[in-house]
Amino acid sequence: LTTQEYNQTVDNVSDSLYRFLLKSSKNKMLSEDLVQESFEKLWIHHQEIEVNKAKSWLFTTAYRMFIDWHRRESKQVDESPTEQQSPWVHPVNHDLQSILHQALESLPLQQKQVVLLRDYEGYSYDEIGEITSLSESQVKVSIFRARKALKNYIGKLDLVV
Amino acid sequence: MKKLNKHTYEAWLLDYHEGNLSAGKKQELIAFMTANPHLQWGEHELSETTLKPETEVFQLKNKLLKNEFGLEANESDIEYKMIELVEGLLTKTEAKNFENKLSAKQTKTLKHYKASKLTASDESYLHKKTLYKQGKNSWFLDTKSLFIRKEYFSYAASLLAVILAVVWLQKPNPNASYEKRIAFMQVDDFKLDLNETLIKSTPEKKLYSAVENTFEEKQNSPTLKKETSLALHLQPKEKTSIALFTHQNNQLDIVNRINSSDFFVEENSSESETILSPEITFKTKARIKNALATITKPVKTKIDEQIRFEELQNEKGHIVAWELALGPVQIKRNLK
Numbered sequence: 027l028t029t030q031e032y033n034q035t036v037d038n039v040s041d042s043l044y045r046f047l048l049k050s051s052k053n054k055m056l057s058e059d060l061v062q063e064s065f066e067k068l069w070i071h072h073q074e075i076e077v078n079k080a081k082s083w084l085f086t087t088a089y090r091m092f093i094d095w096h097r098r099e100s101k102q103v104d105e106s107p108t109e110q111q112s113p114w115v116h117p118v119n120h121d122l123q124s125i126l127h128q129a130l131e132s133l134p135l136q137q138k139q140v141v142l143l144r145d146y147e148g149y150s151y152d153e154i155g156e157i158t159s160l161s162e163s164q165v166k167v168s169i170f171r172a173r174k175a176l177k178n179y180i181g182k183l184d185l186v187v
Numbered sequence: 188m189k190k191l192n193k194h195t196y197e198a199w200l201l202d203y204h205e206g207n208l209s210a211g212k213k214q215e216l217i218a219f220m221t222a223n224p225h226l227q228w229g230e231h232e233l234s235e236t237t238l239k240p241e242t243e244v245f246q247l248k249n250k251l252l253k254n255e256f257g258l259e260a261n262e263s264d265i266e267y268k269m270i271e272l273v274e275g276l277l278t279k280t281e282a283k284n285f286e287n288k289l290s291a292k293q294t295k296t297l298k299h300y301k302a303s304k305l306t307a308s309d310e311s312y313l314h315k316k317t318l319y320k321q322g323k324n325s326w327f328l329d330t331k332s333l334f335i336r337k338e339y340f341s342y343a344a345s346l347l348a349v350i351l352a353v354v355w356l357q358k359p360n361p362n363a364s365y366e367k368r369i370a371f372m373q374v375d376d377f378k379l380d381l382n383e384t385l386i387k388s389t390p391e392k393k394l395y396s397a398v399e400n401t402f403e404e405k406q407n408s409p410t411l412k413k414e415t416s417l418a419l420h421l422q423p424k425e426k427t428s429i430a431l432f433t434h435q436n437n438q439l440d441i442v443n444r445i446n447s448s449d450f451f452v453e454e455n456s457s458e459s460e461t462i463l464s465p466e467i468t469f470k471t472k473a474r475i476k477n478a479l480a481t482i483t484k485p486v487k488t489k490i491d492e493q494i495r496f497e498e499l500q501n502e503k504g505h506i507v508a509w510e511l512a513l514g515p516v517q518i519k520r521n522l523k
Contacts (some may be wrong), residue, residue, distance in 0.1 A: 029253050029254070032253055033253060036248055036251040036252050040245040040248050040251060041243070041244045041245050041248075043245070044243065044244070044245035045240060045241060045243050048243060049241075058245070058246075058247055061245055061247070061251075062247065062251065065251045069253060122235070123238070123239055126236060126238055127238065127241070130238065141238065145237050145239070146238065146240045162198075163189045163198045166197070166202070167194075167195070167197040167198050167201075169201055170197040170198065170200055170201040171197060172236075173201070173204075174227075176236035177235065177236050180235070180236070
């Protein structure tokens with residue numbers, strides 16, 4: 027990467043990377059830190075990384091840092107069951123996308139992240155596998171289960187409404 | 188795509204719902220799902236669940252951008268990079284790129300920084316000037332306590348020399364000549380216990396004891412640990428024998444033994460006297476010599492201890508007994 031290409035990557039990728047991390051963590055400070063750290067690492071290795079691999083490299087790096095953080099947090103904090111915070115009980119509004127974003131929070135972390143990588147970033151299943159260190163088949167199974175859960179969520183909400 | 192089974196069917200279903208399955212694979216999936224009715228197809232129109240990205244933006248983007256010097260774009264000065272260059276902290280490529288960029292900008296800053304870099308001689312001079320010289324007030328005064336006392340050292344050296352000398356003396360010399368040793372036994376002492384019972388039960392033990400006592404008297408010998416001795420093995424009557432003993436690591440062993448019957452040549456004798464011809468005497472002596480050579484063969488040692496072999500004659504001049512002696516040990520054999 028040249029400096030110019032690096033800066034171009036900052037322009038193109040930093041927002042989406044930030045959104046991915048924010049959606050995954052629901053923690054603005056953490057997301058900002060991870061984005062900055064990811065780009066710092068990219069700059070350190072900018073001479074070895076090709077421009078067309080930069081985005082994938084950033085997502086992989088950020089994903090791994092986030093997983094590390096999540097594991098540390100999981101050890102420290104006894105997370106309460108997600109069902110208790112399930113947003114569909116008290117939906118804020120009934121706009122489908124809003125509901126889906128709320129429903130996303132009820133998914134297990136891995137399903138949530140593969141859906142985000144697929145829908146937000148448009149990565150292929152193969153690329154998602156590379157970022158998350160899963161096989162293509164595992165990625166597809168996760169996405170299928172996530173979509174089924176989201177669909178069920180919408181269905182339940184319809185009944186409530 | 189992985190083979191269709193209960194672990195992968197969901198991946199197939201995703202492809203099915205997304206319209207990514209060929210007709211053949213669709214049929215395969217339908218057949219599989221029909222055969223496994225407990226498996227769920229999942230909801231149709233899963234595409235409804237596709238998320239659209241939200242609109243949050245990363246506010247700190249400017250902090251990530253780098254200028255042409257590899258610094259943050261909003262950092263106005265290039266001092267940091269300059270210092271790295273002058274201090275030689277940049278790689279060759281980085282330094283070259285940086286200098287090119289500066290040259291292109293026709294900046295005088297680089298010249299300024301380069302001029303500020305010291306030459307090797309300057310650096311050496313400055314280095315010497317900045318060397319800390321210790322004042323006497325910061326000296327450690329009790330240096331004597333740090334030295335080992337000489338007398339202790341000399342004691343230790345003497346002790347070491349003694350140990351080395353002892354070790355050297357103990358070291359077996361492979362070229363040393365074999366030291367002949369004879370187990371001296373007093374026949375009379377031995378005879379004290381020569382009653383039938385004792386001899387029958389522990390003849391060897393008694394002999395060992397006698398030989399061991401002899402060795403114990405000579406324990407000061409540095410070659411004691413490997414001793415080989417020739418001794419007369421006294422046993423009653425015809426069982427008299429000559430034996431070769433080894434004494435190693437305080438353990439006594441008989442290496443070889445030859446009985447008197449093997450070397451005493453006897454002829455038909457009269458009632459009380461035997462007249463032995465010179466020829467028989469000669470034969471007997473030869474056999475004894477041969478016997479000695481045989482029993483000492485295992486240690487390849489030539490024992491030339493004087494063997495005394497005497498014929499005892501009666502007043503008529505007839506040989507009535509033979510006396511075999513090894514050193515002071517003697518055995519007497521009365522002839523029939």
